Amino acid sequence: MTSVADPAQVAEVPSEPLVDKGLVKWHLTAAIFFMVTAMTWGFLVSLQFFGHYPFEGISFLSYGRVRLLHTNEIAYGFLVNGFVGCMYYAIPRMTGKSVASSKLGWLIFGVWQFIIVAMSVGQLLGFGQGVEWGETPTGFRPGTWELQYIPVDFLIELGAVLVAIQFLTPIVKSVRKHQYVSLWYLTAGMIWLILTYVMGNTLPEWTLAGTSGAATVGLFIHDLVGLFVTPMGWGLMYFFVPVILRKPIWSHALSVIGFWALAFFYPLNGVHHFLLSSIPMSVQYGAIISTMAVEIVVTTVVVNFFATMWGRGDALRTNLPIRWFFTGMICYFITCLQCMFHTTLTMQEIIHFTDWVPGHAHLVMLGVFAFWIMGMTTWLWPRLTGSDWHNRRLNHWHYWLTVIGLVIMFGDLTAAGLVHGYMLAALSPWMEIVRAMHGFWVIRTFAGGMIVAGQLCFAWNMYKTCTGEVKPYDYRVDLATVEA
């Protein structure tokens, strides 16, 4: 596959008219805004675990409801805005065609932010839905067609369709024999999002109860990660890494194998969220085997990335975006390796329903996809605002606070999960378990505080960069100089 378009060869002209910079900028701003709010919610609810939750007794700010905002604002507020923002930059450059329409772009922007706000308010008012990761209000009384609130689920569907129209237009216009792998990933991710969302937010609610309803919820949880977040993340990485390093990816063949293996194995994983449940054992075994197979998929991507990095190790020191990507890749490898083991029934017996799982989830959502988006934002922001970062030192604070915070949180939650799991199996009284968790929960809050502090540095830095005085910025030498 030698004729593949090589993003590294795309000329890097700062004021490329192909790209509507305003859209990139605003989507990234919204992404970082919701990331900060979502993480703040996470920090606050973690205080509940040792009795210091500040809003105790206020119904609409109570633990249960705010807990929903933490995950949902990350999923729909941060990740979606972040990916869409980066796609506004990447897709026109890869296809050589601009997106369907800038007007449509602003419509999508408006609709999407409205969705997130409506979703958050709805959850605080008690209209959350009982589907993990999809607590976005259906707006209807559960299981009926009585409308109670804004039907956020359906608006999300609409938003996802608009996003697909916006970006598939340039992709379809530029189809050639060999599409660059990023376009594969992004195209598939946008289409899969639409399908996944319809499946997970209508079937279990209105038609399927029983074990198949449960399995469908499992599919939804996993497809959202595996068929939306993952392809978006990889697609953008396959674009940004070669562009930033100015060298092509190591193997196009491997990247395509990775894509098809993802398409085949990832959707089969869903039921691994409910192992040892009443879902038929054959389905559970199938999910376990395909989860292990996903490890192969991941290896292709990880190998491809590290091989591309080969010989450019200096970039880790001099180039902050690359360092974010690299750290994300390492977290990615750990997460997936972890998956392979903890999907076994032996480990499930102990770790299911314990803090091990949130530990794993933070490693993949924050450690991988959020790190990648942060890397991309770090690289894009000066290009969008036309000014160098207000304070590069703050970028490093952002990096180190977030990474160290995450490492502490992951280690802490993993250990907590093991203690919890073994105490459960040993039939320790419930309150003994709660007391044993106390220390772990305090450390978790501390780590969360570090992460939030890191994001505040970043958000402040972004704000000052675009509103403060313009610092001249030389795109040509930037690679070596994004250092303190």
Next chain:
Amino acid sequence: MDRFTSVLLVAGLGCFALAFVLSGLYPWLITDAKQTEATIAEVAYNVTTEFKQLKEMYPVAFADAYPTADECLTDRDLASADDDDPRRAQSDDAWRAAHAFALQAGRDTYVAEACWHCHSQFVRPVANETQRFGRIRVPADENNALQRPMMFGTRRVGPDLTNEGGKRSNDWHVAHFSDPTGTSPGSIMPAYTWFFRDGHQVFRTIDPDSAERTGIATSRRYPVPGVYATQADAEAALQRASDATPDNLSTERKRLVVGESEGPTPNALNVIAYLQWLGTWTDDDRREPQQ
């Protein structure tokens, strides 16, 4: 579009569809399809004793909560009613209607308050879970209208609730919601203060003699179930309680006082009804709901 590309597009959609068939429809074929999904009326058919007690304990909230409350006869009402009282015939249906309403609304609140982020309903056949939580979860537990969407939960900060029904008394749940640390010292479950509102309540105070024996402070007042709309209703309830007390236990009268207090809202009753129902329904209970 290039033919090769279209083939691949179909392949991508195919992978998605295949997974849905294998993990979504196949379980339906081999388990759920064997038995139709139970309706709410079916699962509510056997009214739990605890639900009936709620009417005696919290008459005001109960009347607010359920449209058929007046036709629901408690054991006390039945004892005083004539054998040919026409209300007897309607009572069972009224209870079932109120129960069905309570289960659905209770489940909705359980979802809205995200109780399911701290409590599972998913007892596994491993890790000694049957010893701690009781009967394991079977497919029939999932196959009813209260499981849309299913409530497996995701994290056990608190205990599994699959078999919660009948494990605790209604009083315990009320006290627990208003202050979890009161019933479970050190609990980190949030207090659901908005499940309560003001009313008139009968309290039990500890008499000095037994206080000396037990070491409990006499100044503390303990609520006796029952929140009443007016002071007069509460006085009447207190009178009934003391009338029912044998003479040799007449100190009981002195120990009961009426005061202002918070009592559960209709919504709290729904949640308690839901909790008290959990695990009590099995497929064998499936009955034709009466019209």
